Amino acid sequence: MGPDAKQNAEGFEHAGNGVLVRWATQTEERTAKSNCISGLPCFAVVLEMNDDCPVGIYIELKLRDNNGTIVGLANEETPAMRQGDKGVFAITGATKASKASFGEITCH
Numbered sequence: 001m002g003p004d005a006k007q008n009a010e011g012f013e014h015a016g017n018g019v020l021v022r023w024a025t026q027t028e029e030r031t032a033k034s035n036c037i038s039g040l041p042c043f044a045v046v047l048e049m050n051d052d053c054p055v056g057i058y059i060e061l062k063l064r065d066n067n068g069t070i071v072g073l074a075n076e077e078t079p080a081m082r083q084g085d086k087g088v089f090a091i092t093g094a095t096k097a098s099k100a101s102f103g104e105i106t107c108h
Helices: 003-010 025-036
Strands: 013-016 019-023 040-047 057-064 072-079 087-091 099-107
Touching: 013 099, 019 099, 025 040, 025 087, 040 057, 040 099, 057 087, 072 087, 072 099
Parallel strands: none
Antiparallel strands: 013 019, 019 040, 040 087, 057 072, 057 099
């Protein structure tokens, strides 16, 4: 299955640099969020690689309140990932937020 077919079939978006990204399913989210800090907002993101990223990937989320206003950001750095790798990452924010949207996602 090519990257465009995977994008459509599994809900992935192209983030650039061979990185596909989507929000985690409920099952993936339960596993990922076991790494969250209690009492802080936590969001689970899935990455899948179409190319190698030998240093790691920077993931940034824009944190939003109930009105959709950006109130902060949360970020995470992944380990190196190779073509075909898939990872589920929990990203914890320090600002109270009920929603998040994707910000910068970059292969280093």
